[in-house]
Amino acid sequence: xxxxxxxxxxxxxxxxxxxxxxxxxxxxxxxxxxxxxxxxxxxxxxxxxxxxxxxxxxxxxxxxxxxxxxxxxxxxxxxxxxxxxxxxxxxxxxxxxxxxxxxxxxxxxxxxxxxxxxxxxxxxxxxxxxxxxxxxxxxxxxxxxxxxxxxxxxxxxxxxxxxxxxxxxxxxxxxxxxxxxxxxxxxxxxxxxxxxxxxxxxxxxxxxxxxxxxxxxxxxxxxxxxxxxxxxxxxxxxxxxxxxxxxxxxxxxxxxxxxxxxxxxxxxxxxxxxxxxxxxxxxxx
Numbered sequence: 693x694x695x696x697x698x699x700x701x702x703x704x705x706x707x708x709x710x711x712x713x714x715x716x717x718x719x720x721x722x723x724x725x726x727x728x729x730x731x732x733x734x735x736x737x738x739x740x741x742x743x744x745x746x747x748x749x750x751x752x753x754x755x756x757x758x759x760x761x762x763x764x765x766x767x768x769x770x771x772x773x774x775x776x777x778x779x780x781x782x783x784x785x786x787x788x789x790x791x792x793x794x795x796x797x798x799x800x801x802x803x804x805x806x807x808x809x810x811x812x813x814x815x816x817x818x819x820x821x822x823x824x825x826x827x828x829x830x831x832x833x834x835x836x837x838x839x840x841x842x843x844x845x846x847x848x849x850x851x852x853x854x855x856x857x858x859x860x861x862x863x864x865x866x867x868x869x870x871x872x873x874x875x876x877x878x879x880x881x882x883x884x885x886x887x888x889x890x891x892x893x894x895x896x897x898x899x900x901x902x903x904x905x906x907x908x909x910x911x912x913x914x915x916x917x918x919x920x921x922x923x924x925x926x927x928x929x930x931x932x933x934x935x936x937x938x939x940x941x942x943x944x945x946x947x948x949x950x951x952x953x954x955x956x957x958x959x960x961x962x963x964x965x966x967x968x969x970x971x972x973x974x975x976x977x
Contacts, residue, residue: 742964750960754953761949768942774934777801786869789841789914796874796916801934804918806845807867808837810926814909815859815894816844823849823929829896831859831928832917834909835868842911844900845870845918848928859894861926870918871932875900 778801786805810833817829828851832844845868850858876899885897885904895908906913922930 739966740961740964741966742960746960746963750956754956757949757953757956761946761953764942764946764949767937768939768946771934771936771942772939774801775939778934781871787872789837789839789843789916792872792916793914796872799872800874802872803869804872805867805869806835806837806843806918807865808835809863809865810835810845810861811842812859812861812863813893816905816908817894817896818900819896819898821849823931826851828852831894832900833859833861834913835918841914842909843914843916843918844905845920846873847920847926848930850928868918868920868924870920870924873917873919875902875915875917 781802784803786803787799789804789806792799792802792804812833814834816832818832819829821828821830828849831847831850833847835843835845837843885899885901897904900917902913902915919932920927920930922932
């Protein structure tokens with residue numbers, strides 16, 4: 693016993709004991725590492741928890757944005773058909789006034805021919821009309837046919853301050869041709885349709901409202917307008933095209949509204965995603 697105690701206190705055995713303890717600690721560390729690798733560590737999870745006001749706003753706005761996109765898309769289809777119809781009617785046999793009056797909207801942009809003479813003493817100027825990025829007037833001149841029907845003829849665009857004699861024209865019988873245009877069914881303007889109460893002619897108006905124009909003229913006007921062909925005399929600047937925006941514009945607006953709707957959905961989802969740590973749940977239990 694004394695020999696063993698003496699040997700255990702020698703420096704060489706101290707070193708051996710330290711090595712044994714170090715090996716034991718290393719083995720224990722490796723065992724712990726392997727056990728941790730085999731055990732799935734809890735990770736944070738993504739949860740979708742929408743709050744009240746963003747949800748209500750999304751429910752209210754999303755149908756509106758989609759509806760606007762669909763409306764613009766349908767308008768694009770309508771304008772496309774209108775443009776195709778406009779060019780397809782070129783070269784057609786001109787309608788008579790009686791034929792066109794049966795369905796002015798259905799015969800829109802069809803050729804029409806009238807025989808009679810102008811009534812230049814009472815003309816109308818439609819305000820705020822644009823031609824080549826300039827604002828001016830459309831000149832609408834009454835035309836009385838052989839059957840004593842009075843039709844407004846849109847003779848084209850003029851600048852804001854034309855010479856008074858520029859509106860004058862002959863009252864001799866003549867045959868004119870143009871395209872059928874139906875007056876708008878609904879008009880919107882502020883105040884009086886006529887910008888001045890001055891009884892002198894020509895009268896400046898804001899919109900083509902046949903009732904107002906007939907009252908001012910003193911005789912009933914037919915609910916139809918003839919767009920005077922560019923090759924006809926006694927006209928002004930004319931480059932008739934289907935009214936309103938082209939189909940491409942409507943499609944661009946439609947895609948814009950659909951993009952807004954998609955962006956709204958993405959924002960709603962992203963802003964309502966939360967990170968949940970599983971340790972927090974364990975702490976609360």
